[in-house]
Every structure is written in C-alpha cells, then in structure tokens.
Amino acid sequence: MLAVALTHHLKLAGHFFTQEYSHAHQRLLRWTQGVLLVFIVTLSQSSESIQNYLDNNLQGLLGADAVLSQQQKLTSAQYTALSKLTNEVVVTQQVKVTLSHKGQWQQAKIKAVDNQYPLQGELLTSPTLLGSGQPTYGGPQLGQIWLDARLFASLSLKMGDYIQVAEQRLLVARVLHHEPDRLMEGHNVDMRAMVNAQDMTSLGLSADIIHYRYLIGATSQQITDLLKWQQHDLPAANIHHKQGEHPLALFWQRTENFMGLASIILFFMAAIAIEQLAQVHMKKDQFFTAVCMSLGASNNTGLQVSIFKWLIGLVLLLPVVLLLSTVFHWLIIYWLKETFVNLHWQLQVWSIVKSCSFVMLIFAVFQTPVWFSMYNTSVAKLFNSANKGLSHWFNKVSSILVLLAVAITYSDNGLLTLMMVTAIGITIALMVFLSWSSLTLGEKITQRFSGLLPFSLFMMKQRILSKSTQILGIGLCVFLLLFTLMLLKDLGATMTSYQRQHDGNIMVTQATPLQLTFIEKLAVEKKLTIRQAKSFMYGKLIAVNEQSLVEFSQKPSESMATFKRSVRLHWNDQVPQNNEIVDGEYWSSGTDSWQQISVEEEVMTDLGFVIGDRLTFFIGQQKISFEITASHVFKSGAGTITFWVQMPTAASMHIQASHYNMASLELDDQQSSILATLWQKYPTLRMISLKEITDRFDRILAMITKVISGFSLMIILLAGVVILASISALEAQEKKKNSIIMSFGFSRATCLKLNVIEWLVTASITGLGGVLGTYIAGLLIYQSQFSLTYKPDFIWLTFTLFVILFLVTTLGVYASRNNLRSSVRQLMADN
Amino acid sequence: MSNHIELSNIRQSFQTKESKVTLFDDLNLSIIQGESYAITGPSGAGKSSLLMLLSGLEQATTGQGRYVKAGQSQSLDSLRADIGFIFQQFHLLPELTALNNVALPLKLRGDKSALNKARVWLDKVGLSHRLNHKPSELSGGEQQRVAIARALVFEPNFIFADEPTGNLDQKSATEIADLLFSCCQENNAGLVVVTHSEILASRAKHIFLLENGSLTNRQIKTQSRDIQRAISC
Structure with missing residues (x-):
C-alpha cells in the first residue's frame, strides 16, 4: 500500500519536475547545485588521487623500512642502541651548500654516502650527461662528485671538470638520476649532488649544519620497537616508516584545507542563492500541498512530492556534474604532476559517492525550510500564502549552522577563519545599515520633489524587507568577489614591490x-x-x-x-x-x-x-x-x-x-662577484639574492594566480546565479507592481525607467557595502595574516565601485526584463 | 458632447493550436464620460478583452477605436493617462499601507500633496480609521474600498472595473456597488463594469450583453434611480 502510494507520488513529482524544468527558479537551483557539486567532487577526486599516490609512493620511495633523521649525529651510545634493534643501518649526511664554478654559483643539497648505500631500491646514475640512468651500487669514490643534470647546466659543467667546495677539489664524475630515498626530499626542488662520506669529513663543515639520516631495514615489530625507543631517547628526531604517513601528507592536507576553507565562500553564496529561491519553491509547493489537502490528501503527499521533485532534480544533474568534474580532475592531475611525479588520473568511485552525499546533505539542509513549511501547511494557505514566521527563521538558522559546520571542519588557520567570518558579519551589518539609512534618508529628502526617483526610493523603502534580502545577497557576493580579486592584485603587487622595500638585496x-x-x-x-x-x-x-x-x-x-x-x-x-x-x-x-x-x-x-x-x-x-x-x-x-x-x-x-x-x-651590481668569493670560502653560508627571491615569488605568484583565477571564476558564476535568484524570488511581486502601475495609466517605458532607477540604487548600496566590507576585511586580515600594511588604493576602489554599479545594474535590468512583460490583463486574469 | 470612447466595426480574434477563435465581430460601442455601463455575458465571451480594447491597452484585430476629448479625436493610446482600473482581486501592494496604496498613482505623477489627497479619498470611502493598515489587515470589502479610492484619486475620466464585487459577500457587494457608482458619478467619471452579477449590472445606466460574438443593448435606465440609491461618496 505504502509502496503504491510512494510510486504514485514519485510519478507525480516527475510530472511536476518536467513541467517546472524550464522555469527560472528550477534553472537557477540547478546552476547553484551544479557549480557547487562540480567544485566539491573535483576537489575530493583530486584529493583522493593524491592520497592514493602518497600511500603507494611511500612504499616504494622511502629507500628503507624506516628512516630516522635529525640535525645531529647519533652518539655512539645511541648508535649502539639502534644497532641492537636492527643490524641494517645506512647513514647519509646532507648539507645545503652553494657550489661555485668559474664565477657562477648555485645552491644545492649535497648528500654524503658510503659504499653500503643504497639500503633498498635503486640508485641510478650515468657516465654522460645524455645517457640514461644505470643501476649503481655504492656512492661516489673518494674525491668524486656526482651532480644532477640541472646542476650541470646551471654551473656550465662538463664531465671531468673539477669543482671547488670549501678547500676541497672534487672531480665531476657521473650524472645523478635517481636516489631511492628521494621521497624524503618531499616537494623540495633543490638541485642535488652526491659525494663520498669521507670527503664530507675532509670538507671540515661544522657538525651542527649537517643533517643526518639513518636508513633502517626493519620488520614491523622492529619498527614498533624503534618508534618506542625514538620517542623515549630521541624525541627531537623525525621518523618516517612504511606504515606511517607520507612526508607530503601534511602539505597536501593543508592545501586541501585551504581549498576547503575557500569553499566556505562558495557554500555561503550557494546558501544565499538557495535561500532566495526557497521563497519561490515554498510558495509553489505550499500551494500544491494545500490543494492536495483540500482534496482530502494529507500534507505528507505534498511533502513527499516536494522531496521527490528535489531528488529527481539532483539525480538528473549528477551525470553532467560527473562528466565536468572528471574533466577538471584530469586537468588538475595534469597540473599537479610537476609536484607529484608519476601521479596518474584514476576514477575514484567511493570518493564521488562520499562527496556527492555530503553536498546533497547540505543542500537538503538548505531546502529543509521549504519542507518544514509544507509540513506546517493547511488548506487556509490557499487563501493566505504568507511564508514568513517560524520557517523564515528556521531557514536562516539552518543555513548558518551548516556554514559554521563547514568552516569548523575545514579551518586550517583559526585566526584567518575568525577574521573572515567577522568581516562577513561586519559587511552584513554594514549593508543592513546602509540599506535602511540610505533608503530612509533618500525617501525623506526627495519627498518634496516630484518624479520617478522619489517614487522609486519610496517604493524601495516600503518594501525594505524583501529588498534588503536582495541587497544583502548581491552585496555579499560583491564583497567576496572584490576581496578575492583585491587579495590577488595586492599579493602580486606586494611581491613585486617587496624587492624595492626590502632592506638590502x-x-x-x-x-x-x-x-x-x-x-x-x-x-x-x-x-x-x-x-x-x-x-x-x-x-x-x-x-x-x-x-x-x-x-x-x-x-x-x-x-x-x-x-x-x-x-x-x-x-x-x-x-x-x-x-x-x-x-x-x-x-x-x-x-x-x-x-x-x-x-x-x-x-x-x-x-x-x-x-x-x-x-x-x-x-x-x-x-x-x-x-x-x-x-x-x-x-x-x-x-x-x-x-x-x-x-x-x-x-x-x-x-x-x-x-x-x-x-x-x-650590494650593487659591481659587487656581486663578492658572492662567489664568499660562497667559495663558506659554501654552507645560506644567502639568497634578490633575483632568487623575485624568481621564487614569481613562481609562487603564478601558482596563486592560477588558483585564485579559477576560484574567482566560480565566485563570479555563483554571484551571477545569486543575482538571478534574487530577481526570480521577487519576480511575481515585481510583475504585479508593474501591472498595477500600468493600470494607473502609465506606459511600459515608465516601468523600465523605474526598474533602471531601482537597480541603480540597489547597485549603489551593494557596491558601497562591498567596497567598505573589503576595506574592513583588508584592515583586519592584511596586517595579521600577510604582515602587509593595508594601503587601500582609493582610485582603484572608486573605479571598482563604478564597474560594480554598471555590471549589477546592467545584469539586474537585463535579467528582470521578464518583469516588464506584465500587463493589466494579467491582473484581470488573476481571479 | 462629453469626452467619449468609440469603438467601430471591431473584430477581435486569436489563433489557438487547432483553430482561429473569434471573440466578437462588427462590434460598435460608445462610452461617454459621466455615464455608467455594465457588460455581462457568459465566461469566455470576451468581456475582459472588450475592457482591454476600450481602455486602449490592447489592439483590435480589425476595426477602429477613438478617444474624443474636448472635441478632438485621438487614438486610444492617448486614453492611457485618463483611465483607472478596479479588479476583482483588489491587487493592492501588500507591503504598502492603505494610505500609501492610495497615494501611489499620485506619487508616480509627482503630486506633492499625494498623501493629503489619499487621506481625503480614504475618508470618502469610509476608511479614515484604517489609514495605516496593510492589505492583509483589511477585510475583502475594505480592500476593495481602498482599490476604489486608488482608482479615483488621480481623477481619471474613465474607470474600468472587472468583477469588482466578485470576491465579496452580498452585504459588502452592495456597499461596494453603492460606493463605486456614487463616487464615479460625483467625480464625473465614466464607469465600465464587467460582471456576472445581475444585481450589480442593474445599477448601470447602460447594460450590455456580450454573447456569441455580438453585443446587445439590454436596457437604458434613467439616471435618477441610481442617484436616489447612491450613498454619498
């Protein structure tokens, strides 16, 4: 019986879904859900691929069963204790030096190994620069140095050249292709060289700048014992083992959290869009439920049909989402290959299921007010479809709770999250104040004048509740978009100007x-x-x-x-x-x-x-x-x-x-040769030149630009959806208003003028609110998070204000052109 | 002759998927300012379409419409500034108070004394105690009174009312009808009422029946009876 009823309701929902498919509110809901689903599914797919890569990679690239590393050499007592735990131990020493050759210099990491190296895996080298890597057993001979191909190029070296390191002359003997314990370098892109362990001793480098790494062969039990011993005897040492976490895991988790935190902004915008659309959904579904109830059905019928309709929408959206996110996933993997060598694209079914369910659950929470109102509906709603009251607040509270949960889950940097949330809060308060004060003041001032502007201000003031929701929605989007763009612009500008402000080059x-x-x-x-x-x-x-x-x-x-x-x-x-x-x-x-x-x-x-x-x-x-x-x-x-x-x-x-x-x-340009002298005498001296700083900044900036541009695109897309959703929410009201105005003997052109004025006022308030919000966020976040003094560029801000004014007004007027397709006849037909 | 609207040899038809539907053909009608008219007829006969044609908001398929104002013949487009509407569903703006709803057309015209005039009109329709109430706080009858005040406040030459009592009980309907006719008469506005109600139609001086595509004049009454029955506006 229940199954039959459900099947009927499902069919009915399918029928209504088809009918409403091309309606603006359904189209906008699909866009909102689609954009967010594509973003989250792509993020989780990429994340899963990298996690899998890290797990597999750890097994093959540790070069040992466990690696113990620390700044100092183990004391003989410690070494004896370690040897009691396992007898397979190979020591490597690492030091960061600057190598110089014929007036050129390059920072590199030198690894000193003995003949026991490698412990596990393959060391690949070749005798010529163009040769392919051959398995090699044992490290360089005494007096030899092996360099990676990049280091060869940057120092213009040839095979057989001698290179001076401190007081030692070393023969360039082989090209270093691959070290089996390469994983321990993580995402480090330092150039690399290898010498014999005894040469390292002859270099006479200060012991405390050498990083010691002990490659250990051990069984699971031995690893457990090793961990216990390390925690007790060597708490400052780092240990990595095959059953543990990849050294890049933390790096990736932080990247993931940053993206997650950024996605809060997208969730926030989606919540605004869905909140606006919920007004239309609520009215339609409530009416349908009331009709069902007037025909003897229970309010469950309406509720079930509404839920089914929502589910059908999401299920039909999924194939498009999966296709798009697969393409984006592939592109991201392709891009990340620079950092994660040998990373491959692979479809992660379980991750898709998980992330889709998570996002759908959040959408369900955003949609709950509609269903809640359905549950509380009555036949009386047929006559009075007021949708305010409890469900209205339920809507706001549920959205805020979901956003908070997402923020807490993903928060990497507590202070930044708190500041971002504070800035959003201040912007909301500011926008509410601006809407109320400018409309009240505008209406009071223009009361004595005649014309369309005073009328528009009067109407907006009278409809302040519905209008302020629209202003808030658009204003927040403007703020979030502006802040993201400003951050991108200022980070770039600061990085460029850093070299000039920097005290010394x-x-x-x-x-x-x-x-x-x-x-x-x-x-x-x-x-x-x-x-x-x-x-x-x-x-x-x-x-x-x-x-x-x-x-x-x-x-x-x-x-x-x-x-x-x-x-x-x-x-x-x-x-x-x-x-x-x-x-x-x-x-x-x-x-x-x-x-x-x-x-x-x-x-x-x-x-x-x-x-x-x-x-x-x-x-x-x-x-x-x-x-x-x-x-x-x-x-x-x-x-x-x-x-x-x-x-x-x-x-x-x-x-x-x-x-x-x-x-x-x-240093001025003529003095730069001093650096070569300095590094030749003290290769371990860590110095970084202005050029290197600039190059590093450029690389970081290029990456940030890519990430933020992609992210801005998402925000712009959702901002557009929010504007359209806010128009859609007020469409019925606007149409009626225009029809009534026409029934007073005015033409459609008057309605268009009124519409333009209204959008200009809306855009002014949202633009001003957005710019002020961005200014406050800049003051709050710049100093604390980026150690930048916030110097707002008022010309840029004013220019942005006018751009917003133009874009919001144009989009608003264009998108609300439907509202002008009203007529007095519609009022007559509305019986 | 007073200002009047003239429709001559009007034909109105539209195309559906299956066939072409003709609402009326060769229709002739004159509406004179200061007089009242009722148009009755079965549903779907084209009463609302006729109202739209008379108000100049829609174009006839064939035929001619004229607005004669101060002896000058003009197209029906120029009628727009001289008309007001009253609807069955009242169509007040829900966010505005009764006072602001009535003041709306005056504010749009830039009338600086909009609120004062609106107050006077609300007083005339007996709602001086409901000035600051929103539509949701008013009864159906009260909402229609506000709608009447709103339609007449800018003193249009003609009022078009579409089933103005269709949503009201008998007592309210009678009160609204009294008010509507007396106010239009006092304002010297021509009133065109589309209705199914014989009682309401009987209040008009001219009663027409629109049926099977033609308009027939059912009766012409003397104005005196209306004046006797009308309450003061």
Missing part, C-alpha cells in the same frame, strides 16, 4: 658567528652595507605543558607544519623595533629570569597557546622549558627580519647550542 638566512665576522670584515673592505643582523639558535618544540606536540594539537596549520621542524629562537632584551606586544608582558632588560619566551600572535592562535603555557624545546642536546609570558606581532617600517619565538638574552648564555645570524646586505 641579499638576505643571509644562516651564518655562523665566524662567517658573520668574515662578512663584517668584507663589508668594511668592500664598502658593503649591512642593514640588519640578528642572532638566533635552532630549537625543536617537543612538548607543550608536558604533553607531546602531537598529543597537544592534531590540527594541521602553517604554524604546526613549521614547528614539526626546528625553529629559530632569537634573543634580545628589548622588544625589537619591528615588533609590538599584543598580549602579556615582555621581560625587562637584563632580566635573570631567562626561561620565558614571547610567541608570535598567529602561532598562539593556530596552536591554541595561551599566556602561561610551558613550551619544552630540544636545543643542542638539552631539553629546556620556557613559560610564554608575552605575544608579539610584526610591525612594518623597521626591517623585515622577525622571529616567531624570542627569549631573553640571558637564555643564550644558559643554553649550550650553536649560534647563528640572519642579516641583510646591500
């Missing part, structure tokens, strides 16, 4: 005291300018309030990613000129109480630290605890070198660890 990112003394001496001799020099030491955060970092926070974030490695700890006695304190109290000069630190505000927010928390760092070979007593932020205008963690000068005296320096230098 060479940044020394790591120099030992000896190296700094040499640089200072050279500076005096060659008349170089040293702009800034700040000391630091490396420390790895291992515990927060006696809890390990992993236990304390599992939420991936920029800060968390950085704190998984060693970070720089700077010491000083006064707040640096380019910092200001935002919370807590900074120590006074000459304090003896050295176990206190100041942490950057964003890090505090991302990791959930509060003043008074105790952070334990592993510095040198010691565990040292600090109490957070202050929180600082970057302040522009006094140099760019700043640190996340700062401690009193007294701390540097108590802690036994190597000291380093960061500095910035100013």
Whole structure:
C-alpha cells in the first residue's frame, strides 16, 4: 500500500519536475547545485588521487623500512642502541651548500654516502650527461662528485671538470638520476649532488649544519620497537616508516584545507542563492500541498512530492556534474604532476559517492525550510500564502549552522577563519545599515520633489524587507568577489614591490658567528652595507605543558607544519623595533629570569597557546622549558627580519647550542662577484639574492594566480546565479507592481525607467557595502595574516565601485526584463 | 458632447493550436464620460478583452477605436493617462499601507500633496480609521474600498472595473456597488463594469450583453434611480 502510494507520488513529482524544468527558479537551483557539486567532487577526486599516490609512493620511495633523521649525529651510545634493534643501518649526511664554478654559483643539497648505500631500491646514475640512468651500487669514490643534470647546466659543467667546495677539489664524475630515498626530499626542488662520506669529513663543515639520516631495514615489530625507543631517547628526531604517513601528507592536507576553507565562500553564496529561491519553491509547493489537502490528501503527499521533485532534480544533474568534474580532475592531475611525479588520473568511485552525499546533505539542509513549511501547511494557505514566521527563521538558522559546520571542519588557520567570518558579519551589518539609512534618508529628502526617483526610493523603502534580502545577497557576493580579486592584485603587487622595500638585496638566512665576522670584515673592505643582523639558535618544540606536540594539537596549520621542524629562537632584551606586544608582558632588560619566551600572535592562535603555557624545546642536546609570558606581532617600517619565538638574552648564555645570524646586505651590481668569493670560502653560508627571491615569488605568484583565477571564476558564476535568484524570488511581486502601475495609466517605458532607477540604487548600496566590507576585511586580515600594511588604493576602489554599479545594474535590468512583460490583463486574469 | 470612447466595426480574434477563435465581430460601442455601463455575458465571451480594447491597452484585430476629448479625436493610446482600473482581486501592494496604496498613482505623477489627497479619498470611502493598515489587515470589502479610492484619486475620466464585487459577500457587494457608482458619478467619471452579477449590472445606466460574438443593448435606465440609491461618496 505504502509502496503504491510512494510510486504514485514519485510519478507525480516527475510530472511536476518536467513541467517546472524550464522555469527560472528550477534553472537557477540547478546552476547553484551544479557549480557547487562540480567544485566539491573535483576537489575530493583530486584529493583522493593524491592520497592514493602518497600511500603507494611511500612504499616504494622511502629507500628503507624506516628512516630516522635529525640535525645531529647519533652518539655512539645511541648508535649502539639502534644497532641492537636492527643490524641494517645506512647513514647519509646532507648539507645545503652553494657550489661555485668559474664565477657562477648555485645552491644545492649535497648528500654524503658510503659504499653500503643504497639500503633498498635503486640508485641510478650515468657516465654522460645524455645517457640514461644505470643501476649503481655504492656512492661516489673518494674525491668524486656526482651532480644532477640541472646542476650541470646551471654551473656550465662538463664531465671531468673539477669543482671547488670549501678547500676541497672534487672531480665531476657521473650524472645523478635517481636516489631511492628521494621521497624524503618531499616537494623540495633543490638541485642535488652526491659525494663520498669521507670527503664530507675532509670538507671540515661544522657538525651542527649537517643533517643526518639513518636508513633502517626493519620488520614491523622492529619498527614498533624503534618508534618506542625514538620517542623515549630521541624525541627531537623525525621518523618516517612504511606504515606511517607520507612526508607530503601534511602539505597536501593543508592545501586541501585551504581549498576547503575557500569553499566556505562558495557554500555561503550557494546558501544565499538557495535561500532566495526557497521563497519561490515554498510558495509553489505550499500551494500544491494545500490543494492536495483540500482534496482530502494529507500534507505528507505534498511533502513527499516536494522531496521527490528535489531528488529527481539532483539525480538528473549528477551525470553532467560527473562528466565536468572528471574533466577538471584530469586537468588538475595534469597540473599537479610537476609536484607529484608519476601521479596518474584514476576514477575514484567511493570518493564521488562520499562527496556527492555530503553536498546533497547540505543542500537538503538548505531546502529543509521549504519542507518544514509544507509540513506546517493547511488548506487556509490557499487563501493566505504568507511564508514568513517560524520557517523564515528556521531557514536562516539552518543555513548558518551548516556554514559554521563547514568552516569548523575545514579551518586550517583559526585566526584567518575568525577574521573572515567577522568581516562577513561586519559587511552584513554594514549593508543592513546602509540599506535602511540610505533608503530612509533618500525617501525623506526627495519627498518634496516630484518624479520617478522619489517614487522609486519610496517604493524601495516600503518594501525594505524583501529588498534588503536582495541587497544583502548581491552585496555579499560583491564583497567576496572584490576581496578575492583585491587579495590577488595586492599579493602580486606586494611581491613585486617587496624587492624595492626590502632592506638590502641579499638576505643571509644562516651564518655562523665566524662567517658573520668574515662578512663584517668584507663589508668594511668592500664598502658593503649591512642593514640588519640578528642572532638566533635552532630549537625543536617537543612538548607543550608536558604533553607531546602531537598529543597537544592534531590540527594541521602553517604554524604546526613549521614547528614539526626546528625553529629559530632569537634573543634580545628589548622588544625589537619591528615588533609590538599584543598580549602579556615582555621581560625587562637584563632580566635573570631567562626561561620565558614571547610567541608570535598567529602561532598562539593556530596552536591554541595561551599566556602561561610551558613550551619544552630540544636545543643542542638539552631539553629546556620556557613559560610564554608575552605575544608579539610584526610591525612594518623597521626591517623585515622577525622571529616567531624570542627569549631573553640571558637564555643564550644558559643554553649550550650553536649560534647563528640572519642579516641583510646591500650590494650593487659591481659587487656581486663578492658572492662567489664568499660562497667559495663558506659554501654552507645560506644567502639568497634578490633575483632568487623575485624568481621564487614569481613562481609562487603564478601558482596563486592560477588558483585564485579559477576560484574567482566560480565566485563570479555563483554571484551571477545569486543575482538571478534574487530577481526570480521577487519576480511575481515585481510583475504585479508593474501591472498595477500600468493600470494607473502609465506606459511600459515608465516601468523600465523605474526598474533602471531601482537597480541603480540597489547597485549603489551593494557596491558601497562591498567596497567598505573589503576595506574592513583588508584592515583586519592584511596586517595579521600577510604582515602587509593595508594601503587601500582609493582610485582603484572608486573605479571598482563604478564597474560594480554598471555590471549589477546592467545584469539586474537585463535579467528582470521578464518583469516588464506584465500587463493589466494579467491582473484581470488573476481571479 | 462629453469626452467619449468609440469603438467601430471591431473584430477581435486569436489563433489557438487547432483553430482561429473569434471573440466578437462588427462590434460598435460608445462610452461617454459621466455615464455608467455594465457588460455581462457568459465566461469566455470576451468581456475582459472588450475592457482591454476600450481602455486602449490592447489592439483590435480589425476595426477602429477613438478617444474624443474636448472635441478632438485621438487614438486610444492617448486614453492611457485618463483611465483607472478596479479588479476583482483588489491587487493592492501588500507591503504598502492603505494610505500609501492610495497615494501611489499620485506619487508616480509627482503630486506633492499625494498623501493629503489619499487621506481625503480614504475618508470618502469610509476608511479614515484604517489609514495605516496593510492589505492583509483589511477585510475583502475594505480592500476593495481602498482599490476604489486608488482608482479615483488621480481623477481619471474613465474607470474600468472587472468583477469588482466578485470576491465579496452580498452585504459588502452592495456597499461596494453603492460606493463605486456614487463616487464615479460625483467625480464625473465614466464607469465600465464587467460582471456576472445581475444585481450589480442593474445599477448601470447602460447594460450590455456580450454573447456569441455580438453585443446587445439590454436596457437604458434613467439616471435618477441610481442617484436616489447612491450613498454619498
């Protein structure tokens, strides 16, 4: 019986769906659902492909069953303990140096290996530059260096050349094609070279800049024992194993979260569009339910038909969504191949099912108010189809709850999310205030004048409730679009101008005291300018309030990613000129109480630290605890070198660890040859030139541009849908208004003029609201998230305002042309 | 002669998928300002179409329509500024109060005393106590009073009413009919009512029956009877 009834309702829903298929409200709903589904399905497909790639890749490219890595060499006691756990251990040493040859230089990562290398997998090299990789057993002979092809090209090397590294001359002997433990380099694109382990010793490099990696062959049980031992004896070391997470997993999860967070904006817009369309759906479905009830059916009939109709719409949309998302998925995989070598496109059925169900569930929540109103409908609704009241608020609350859930799920950067949500909140409040005040004021001022403008303002003021929903919807889209575009434009501009604002065109990112003394001496001799020099030491955060970092926070974030490695700890006695304190109290000069630190505000927010928390760092070979007593932020205008963690000068005296320096230098073109001298003497000196900075920025910018452009396209598409949806929601009302105006003896041309004026006013309010919202968001987010001083370009903002005015008015007038196809006869027919 | 509307040899037809339908043929009619007319007839006979032709909002398939104003003959297009409509469904704007609904046509014309005039008209139709009520807060009869005030407030020469009492109970219908006829008479507006109601039609001076494509004049009554029955507007 029930099955028969359901089948009937399904047939009825199919019939209504076909009838309403070409109606504006159904078409707009399909667009909204389609755009969002394509976005989410593509995102999850790409994500799944990469996750699979990472899992498989981990098995084949670790070059060992487990890899233990740390900055220092294992002590003999530690090495003995490790050897007791497994007897298959191969040691590699890595160091970042700058190689120079005939006046050219290039930064590269040198790996020193012995004859045991590789432990697992294949090392591929070739004796000629054009040759293909041949399996090779054991590393380079003493006095030899193997380089990758890019390094050959960048230093203009030939096979048989000698290359000078520190005081050592090394023969260029082979081309390095592939290292089986390549995975450990992650998404690092450093150029690579390989030397014999004994040569590394002869280079006489400072022990603490060498990164040691122990490739270990082990069974599952041995890996478990190894993990226990590492946690207890070597808490600062990193360990990767075949049953664990890929080193790129965190990087990808953060990218995914960023995209997810960005998708909140799309969900937000979809919610606005669906909310606007729900008004039409509600009326239609409520009327149908009331008719059914007047014919003796229960309100369940209407409800079921409405749900079936909605489901049919989504099911028919799915093939198009799948086709489009498959194409986009393929394109993304093609693009990501640069980062994830050997990544292949593959259809992920389970991921499609999951993501479609998730999005459909959200759509269902957005649609709930329509069904809720159906459940509460009565035959009386036939006579009075008021749709406000409880369901109206239910609609708003359910949408906000869903958006919050999405925001919380995807939030990577708590502060950024909070600021974005705050900026949206402020923009909404601003737009409500602007709508109300400008319409009230406009109406009051123009009351004494005659004409169409005063009439339009009067009508808009009278219909402020329905009009403000439209203004809010369009205004928010304008704001979100404008903010995204502004961010893209300003990030690009800032990156370009950074080189000019930057204090110095060479940044020394790591120099030992000896190296700094040499640089200072050279500076005096060659008349170089040293702009800034700040000391630091490396420390790895291992515990927060006696809890390990992993236990304390599992939420991936920029800060968390950085704190998984060693970070720089700077010491000083006064707040640096380019910092200001935002919370807590900074120590006074000459304090003896050295176990206190100041942490950057964003890090505090991302990791959930509060003043008074105790952070334990592993510095040198010691565990040292600090109490957070202050929180600082970057302040522009006094140099760019700043640190996340700062401690009193007294701390540097108590802690036994190597000291380093960061500095910035100013070199003119003629002085650039000094760099070659510097690097030849100190290949481990980490310096980065302006050109490299610019190149890196360009690469990042190109990537950001691609991502943001694609994203902006989505927003523009949805903004268009929101405008059309808001027009569709008010279409019946507008048509009636136009018919009534015509019944007073006015022509269609008058209605068109009124329509244009109304859209101009709407566009002015939304444009102004959008621009002001963007300005506020800029003030809130720029400084805190990008350390940029927000300098709004008022000419650009005014220009944008006029563009918005033009576009919204044109689209509004064009899209509402249907409303003018009204006539007095329709009013007569409406009996 | 007063201002009047003239339709001569009018034919109105339209094409459906299957066939061509002719609503009326060779129709002649004159509507004089200050007089009242009722058009009755079965559903689908073309009463509303005739109303649209008379108001100049639609074009006849063949035939001629004229608007004679102050002795000058003009096309029906020029009639537009001189007409008002009253509908069965009232069609007030739901977001506006009674006062603003009535003031609407005046505001559109840029009349600075729109609200005062609207107040006077609402008083005339007996709704001075409902000025700030929205349509949803008014009864059907009250809504139609507002619609009458709105149609007459800008003093049009002709009023076209489409089933103005069709949605009302007998008592309200009688009150609305009294009000409509007396107000039009007081304003010297020509009134054309399309209705199924014999009672309402009987109030008009001229009663026409539109049936089978032709219009027949059923009777002409003296104006005095209407004046006696009319309540003050």
